[in-house]
Amino acid sequence: MTSGLPLAAGGFDRAAVRRSDAEWLADAWTRAQVLPISPQSSVPVHDGRLELRPADAAPEGVRRFLGLVDSVPHFAVTTQPRGDNWQTLREFGGRADDLEASLVTCAVALEQWHQRHVRCPRCGATTTETQAGWTRTCTADGSEHFPRTDPAVIMLVHDGGDRALLGRGHQWGDGRFSTLAGFVEPGESLEAAVAREVFEEVGVTVTDIRYVASQPWPFPASLMVGFVARLDGDPAITLDPVEMAEAAWFTRDEIARAAGWTDSQLSPDPDAPLRGVSPRLSISRYLVDEWLAGRI
Numbered sequence: 001m002t003s004g005l006p007l008a009a010g011g012f013d014r015a016a017v018r019r020s021d022a023e024w025l026a027d028a029w030t031r032a033q034v035l036p037i038s039p040q041s042s043v044p045v046h047d048g049r050l051e052l053r054p055a056d057a058a059p060e061g062v063r064r065f066l067g068l069v070d071s072v073p074h075f076a077v078t079t080q081p082r083g084d085n086w087q088t089l090r091e092f093g094g095r096a097d098d099l100e101a102s103l104v105t106c107a108v109a110l111e112q113w114h115q116r117h118v119r120c121p122r123c124g125a126t127t128t129e130t131q132a133g134w135t136r137t138c139t140a141d142g143s144e145h146f147p148r149t150d151p152a153v154i155m156l157v158h159d160g161g162d163r164a165l166l167g168r169g170h171q172w173g174d175g176r177f178s179t180l181a182g183f184v185e186p187g188e189s190l191e192a193a194v195a196r197e198v199f200e201e202v203g204v205t206v207t208d209i210r211y212v213a214s215q216p217w218p219f220p221a222s223l224m225v226g227f228v229a230r231l232d233g234d235p236a237i238t239l240d241p242v243e244m245a246e247a248a249w250f251t252r253d254e255i256a257r258a259a260g261w262t263d264s265q266l267s268p269d270p271d272a273p274l275r276g277v278s279p280r281l282s283i284s285r286y287l288v289d290e291w292l293a294g295r296i
């Protein structure tokens with residue numbers, strides 16, 4: 001089941017059982033479609049579509065088996081970008097179809113993880129890629145290490161009526177707000193992380209915390225777990241000035257008016273309290289849209 005949320009569609013068969021089958025992988029390569037990806041996690045895009053290549057036209061580089069699309073093996077190959085048609089997932093993700101977004105998200109997540117885990121966390125020796133790019137193995141003690149996914153919670157907080165609570169990060173322009181979010185800490189449930197992050201960032205207590213949807217966010221390794229939560233008690237905001245530049249309650253009308261604008265282009269009205277929300281690629285925007293539509 002999928003939510004229709006960008007990057008979250010799944011869309012291909014990961015065929016994990018094949019990752020250790022060297023003979024099958026070698027044959028699969030000969031009939032593969034190949035996704036080139038740069039160390040900066042950009043990919044080639046041609047006429048608005050992802051530019052996959054047959055294996056005999058693929059660049060040299062480390063091969064990673066992504067999975068099967070209608071029985072056709074798909075690999076990623078890390079290479080330096082050639083030409084000016086390479087785009088990052090942030091640039092391309094909003095225009096990609098579900099399958100393209102799923103392939104690129106997977107390839108970017110793996111690339112980011114490999115770059116950051118060249119040494120064994122147990123003994124500090126170097127590690128090498130194994131299992132067609134899905135593990136790293138220590139050259140000294142043989143220990144296997146798996147790609148990390150770090151859970152983060154992201155939540156639409158409302159007052160049970162007409163208002164939702166949004167915050168503005170220090171790096172964003174005036175009037176550009178988003179839902180609150182934060183990383184889950186060791187030993188903590190997702191629901192507890194929602195309540196803790198909201199209280200830490202804005203000093204507000206929430207209840208009726210319900211799961212909505214999740215989205216992989218490989219910048220570098222997050223899984224965004226989306227919730228809706230309702231104000232419990234006093235709506236007065238006590239801001240954590242380190243975490244946020246400002247936070248406020250906005251009405252449905254104010255949010256609906258701002259929904260046509262994002263951080264790439266804010267509303268030209270300098271007096272509007274809310275001049276833009278998160279881009280459509282993000283789960284933050286999805287939560288806002290679902291609340292505006294009355295679905296959560």
Ligand SMILES: [Zn+2]
Nearest residue numbers: 120123138141
């Ligand atoms: Zn080791």
